[in-house]
Amino acid sequence: MKRIVIAVLSTISGLVLLFSYPTSTNKSVTADTVPAAGTATTTGSAAAGTAATAAPTAAAAAPAAAATSGTFTGAAVQTRWGTVQVQIVVADGKVTSAEAIQYPNSNGRDQQINSYAIPVLNSEAVAASSAKIDMVSGATVTSGGYLKSLQDAIDQAFPA
Template sequence: MRRLVALAVGTVAGLVALVAYPTSRNASVDAAADSPAAAQASGGGSSTGGASSADDSDAGTSDGTPDPSADTAGGSSGATDGARGSTGVSGTFTGAAVQTRWGPVQVRIVVQDGRITSADAVVHPDANGRDRQINAYAIPQLDQEVVSAQSAGIDLVSGATVTSDGYVQSLQDAIDQAFS
């Protein structure tokens, strides 16, 4: 009986130590968040056809007030349909760079006559082979879904949830620029 208790306590202690152990990925995210370049990257995107973007961390409008249509949970529910009620809008719009756990994600959309004709993740995590492998299949799926859905109400890609969340947040910012 004592052996079982000792085994259980040892297992729990080992799991706690494993979860709390700082990995190189965690350290690089913390270091990147403290750097001036990361502050610039998360400060917003640029557009060639709309208003400047809001800071991605407050999910608000350009005047700093909360945007009730912003999807702050990072999922696909509640996202605004960018093309709804808008016609004739054309241009290229780049959403704010969204800092995720594995690195920044930034999306650029091309709008022609009020329709999203293409979407592209211009910045995404690629610091290691695993990031490149995941995003090689996830990003094209997300890009295609945007054109099909004509909104940020897209499904997240299984196995790439962190990148998908950042993608949807940056996409929503680009859509807000294009159609507000």
């Protein structure tokens, strides 16, 4: 009887430890991990004749009061599995659209992973209006490239 109680308590303890393990990391891209300036192309610019009313406090944060509008394309980031590049649309200082315009899709596994990862990354980038978003589990390489390219596009939209 004593062995049964010990076995049950050990199993419960193991399950508690297993379920309390964090499975997601909250990694964000900082300015020092973005490719060197001048490596990206910009397809839009800040609205003419308008000035930002608040300076960004961090490179990854997009100020809500900024008057920036346009389409900005981040640097094409080479990853282990292929190139990742993000394009954002900014209206009135807020990211209204984010889209991965390049990402690995040369084989079935890439297509499978990125068919769920890219939409998640796109929606999180719009919701956060910054590059401070979680990486997608199972798509770590693509997520890392996405975050770097997104950060570069945001830096273009909201220069310091």
